[in-house]
Amino acid sequence: MSTESKILTFAITNQTKNSENNITPPVIKKIPKELRRKKFKADISLSWYKRFVDRLKNDSQFFRSSVQLAFVLLCLWIGIEFYLFMKWGMSEGTASYFERPPGVEGFLPISALMGLLHWIFSGTLNTIHPAATIILIAIIAVSIVMKKAFCSWMCPIGTLSESLWMLGQQLFKKNITVWKWLDYPLRSLKYLLLLFFTYSIAMMSVDDLNVFINSPYNKVADIKMYLFFAEISSFALWTIIILMLASVVIKNFWCRFLCPYGALLGLAGLVSPFRITRVIETCIDCELCTKVCPSNIKVHQIGQANSNNTIGHVWSDECTSCMRCVEECPVKETLVLRSRLNETVGQATKKSVSVSPFVFGSLIVGVFIAITGLGILTGHWHNSVSKDEYQFRFQQMDSPLYNHARGSVPQYGPND
Ligand code: SF4
């Protein structure tokens, strides 16, 4: 369906709905010809490679899906390597040895946060899970610069969530939007979880952090995580199934309501210089941006609370910079991603810099790769647990030493 017909269909549906509810329908302005934004169309005369690059440059959603796919494949690769490492460990050394991939530490957020605080307070990066801390720093840096973009561009759980609500849309033609009065308290759950984790960790002294980080439990935290899923209890399995089913009917159920990582990135993103910006004068009020926003942000209304505004910014901590709204807007230069650098009130649209989705996406990937790459190059990536030590610990895995309760680990000696 062309953009013009999309607008028309949406307007008619909306007008019917509004007249049924006695609401004044929105007036959709016509787009002046010179302001019509053309949708990307592949040039079939180009070679497949040039067509691919052309599409990456001009179709933000294709670019984003490609980055998402690349990260899913990277996680699968890490998963296969870790599976082979586990196979060796569980075989008591009879199977072939495969080195543990450090990237698996990206799935140890608690260890990463402890490592970060320990690094800040002690000045030394731990050698048990250094990659966990480097990955956490890379993700926070991406969020500080480019808002919560990690969630919609890189996170494999975010990609799974997005696939699930899209499946729901295919099956039921739409997703459920949670009532506003329930949405706010549910959204605050992830902040409460974040508060709980950060408070528990922040209350630990450097010595406590040191004890935890070097404990037998933390040394095998990734192995424990693998065993948790490989020998999953029926309670945990049902919890995951329920979360996945909820994500089919409600967009990004886990990410929106429960993910403490998302809460942290949402807060970090508040200082980002980039904002989705709507130019009120040229906006035709078609509401297509709001319709496609997976975070249920009323993009078509931003900035209109004050009649003096010429532009409006999306401030919401839920905006994941997915660029769906920007891609969908049919009017040139009306919904854009702008930096607020050099912005002057009153002349903001002239002074701030508009950033193309391609540049923005490249920045997201670039910042992440630069920081993790720096970690690898400076030797802060591989841990100090040797092959022999892993073999020893695999044999001891049933010992109470490899348990923990709410951040505290059993006492251990120098030989444990
Ligand atoms: S406001 Fe735009 S960029 Fe932000 S989440 Fe919604 S659709 Fe994505």
Ligand code: SF4
């Ligand atoms: S900003 Fe939103 S409402 Fe305005 S023209 Fe663009 S898509 Fe339509």
